[in-house]
Amino acid sequence: MTREVDLVIRGARVVSPDQIIEASVAIAGEHIVAVGHDDTMPPAQAEMRTDGLYLLPGAIDSHVHFRDPGYPNKETWKTGSAAAAMGGVTTVFEMPNTNPPTGTVEALRIKLKAAESSYCDFGIHGLLGDESIDQLEALLDAGVTSFKAFVGNTFGNLPAPTDGALLEGFEILAPLGIRTVVHAENSSILFRRQKHLQNAGRIDSMAHLAARPAVAEIEAINRVLTLAEWTGARVHIAHHSAADSLYLLREFKSRGVDVTAETCPQYLLLNTDHMLKLGGVMRVNPPIREARHNQPLWDALMDGTLDMIATDHAPHTPEEKTRESIWECDCGFPGVETQMPLMLTEVNRGRASLMDYVRWSSVAPARAWGLYGTKGVIAPGAHADIAFVDMARAGTLSQNKLQSISKISPWNGRAVQGYPLHTLLRGRFVMRDGKLVADAAGWGRSVKGIQKMPTPKPRNMEHYSSAIIDAPEGIPANAAPLVDAL
Template sequence: MTDLLVRGGMIVTAGGVFPGDILVRGGRIAAVVQRAEEFPNWEMWVAGGAGEGMEHVRVLDATGLHVLPGLVDVHVHLRDPGLTHKEDFLSGTAAAAFGGVTTVLEMPNTLPPVATAALFAQKRERLAGRSYVDYGLYGVIDEANFPHLRELAEAGAIAFKLFLGPTTGDIRAPGWGRLQDVFALVAELGLPLVVHAEDRDVIEYAQAQVGEARDYRAFLATRPPFGELAATQTTCLLAQVSGARVHIAHVSLGDAVDLIREAKERGAPVTAETCPPYLFMTAEDCERLGPASKILPPIRERKDQERLWEGLHDGTLDLIATDHAPHLTEEKASKSWSAAPGGMIGLETMLPQLLTAVGEGRLTLPQLVEWTSTRPATIFGLAGRKGDIRPGLDADFVLVDLDAEWTLQPEHLHSKSKNSPLLGARLRGKVVHTIVRGHVVVENGKLGEPIGQWLPGACWTAGTGQPARIGG
């Protein structure tokens, strides 16, 4: 492997922004040096530290660019296996690389759902050598697979996913009584438990009352706020009673932020995320865009959007994830909000959208890093490898031009799906290079080789009977 020197840029971490250079040896960060007025004498440093000169080091000029830790997206649906007409792992991770996302955690509601160790192993084998970025794989919790959860964890699941409400795949959860046993076992295993917090019974009752939703307000009535609030409240209570590390996915309601804040104040081991559509869109946008903008939970009102931002800024919400959920254009073209599938793409647009918001003063660059890299890596057990720029960690970076202004067009998107509400939007801030473990996988718009590696969860035994986490 060629070693790398990223030289001349402005380094951004959750702790601040400073001019600096980064030396990469063997795929890991060997040194981070804050520059004064003159460049460090890297030739002397490299020779003195490794006995080899700079002829073995590739220099990547980052002058005029900001160097951020690669984004860690803990919530993606890459549809592989079983739904590869919508997306596959190569196309989805290519989209990630072009969006500055260097680690993805892939959801388990594929076909078949990842409900046993055998199915996990089949998916892992299928995806080997077919990713441009590093990746972890979820195991699902359904109404019947409680006896398989321990073996799923030992097979290397990065986390578990529990779908309390109906969504793609319509995977039914255990009842609340059985979930007490599930949460207790997950607490024992120590893996994160990610919850889609909408109550199925509330939603199915509302759907029966409303019938077919032909407009957005009718669709909102089929996913009433009470469904998300009831599921969020009960999930937080189960976390507190069991000690399970619960992560609430895609929070859409301001009142849900309050419930999560109260749970944290009581000491419940709860974290939470929201997603760009909830931060940048409102119900009025969905009325204009039609069923192409349908996601689950649905996009709410401006007052909810404002409280989600407040939740991020006060620490109630821990991170931002894409919930990248591709569907083909013809699948989203239904005139019925009930019939259209829920989901949008986001891997290529989250970072430019957030960089644009930085320019507007809605967040800072260090906050962007905290919410999209550092906190996700910490919550999902990857802090020893990902999420920061410091010696010893994987050399995962995204180099961005904060001043680049551009208009998003379909040809910019590498996902099989082009279902983005940002098409035609003017953005400020663009990915120039993406680096994964020292490999430059995107360079000035050109895609490199699929060098992504699987990231096992903390319970992976590697066939030894003992946990064998790789790389800390």
């Protein structure tokens, strides 16, 4: 006799990167136990008919800022993760520019405590900076899944790591197989240009773009990928914004460097035309660029140069986003809740398939962070993380309805078609019928325990800092220069 399961979902269309199949899904506890023909489903405690809906593996957002600890006026773990649940996002990776920054074990413990109220599963990016180089292994032991290097400056004003520290960080992380997210902009270019613009009295929104030209991104990506190739370290380029730097991703990928890259809906769908109307609301790093960048970024997603969609969910209060001078408007805006309807709208327009979308939103991030198999797929043995999507449902995005504290968004008033209707996280609904399941707060947990990065491939280890400290045997400490001996 077949054991009774908790839930059978009947009559859905299950989406993977390769196919969309009509199937039913059986769930026991936190896991999917069967996917197949309706007749083959085991008996269940509860049944759910989902005719007309698509089942997508829950989205995995590699890039969110939940501001907690440090800035609870902007966001908390509870509000940020509620926004994720409402957006069909079941796992997030949270950034370290909180206060305190996640560069010590003590700071990590404070963050993990705050994350106990989470509606979604999560990974924590620890901070890779000059001050935290000697903390990387301890941070990994204490629960970070990955690291973030703010090579370009942004909110929090954490100093960019020196190139020496970045190289050394990669030397430590390459043999461990751990991936580092890089905010790739050249800080010294940004600082000088911003100073010139400020001295000239520019406070308009376009001055922000003028301060951060694409060359700052090209240069930083080139430098970071050079260090990654040399050391064998895994890296992830955050919020790729420029058409001009895509060639570097193609080049270094073709050379076998394990680099993954994300872009965000704002770089695909918005440009300076919107910035002229919305001003500081759209201030974000890297900046949203001219319209000529939009289509090449989309093409790069389609051909795999860019691997995934993330959001850079970076909330601030409406007051902090609408000051007179662009330099006083905080950088970033919320996004984790609006990503799925925005991207599904593009699918409905025929710009990509649902299978493409699942590859970008779930499969690629699951692979990049070592979660694939347990997450990123609707198959027996995987976590029951499912976004139930209604592709016919149309509506208008409204900043006032966001779960985020940051009720200000460049997407406000935008017409969309395609919404997540329910979100299931490890067998439990965190959003149902478009409504947050309030008592699911705290159901989210760290993915550290299921993370399994592929075998590390360090390179040039004989040149690592750790290998050059001691003189080779047989060479006296103060050996005379060879030329004198001749």
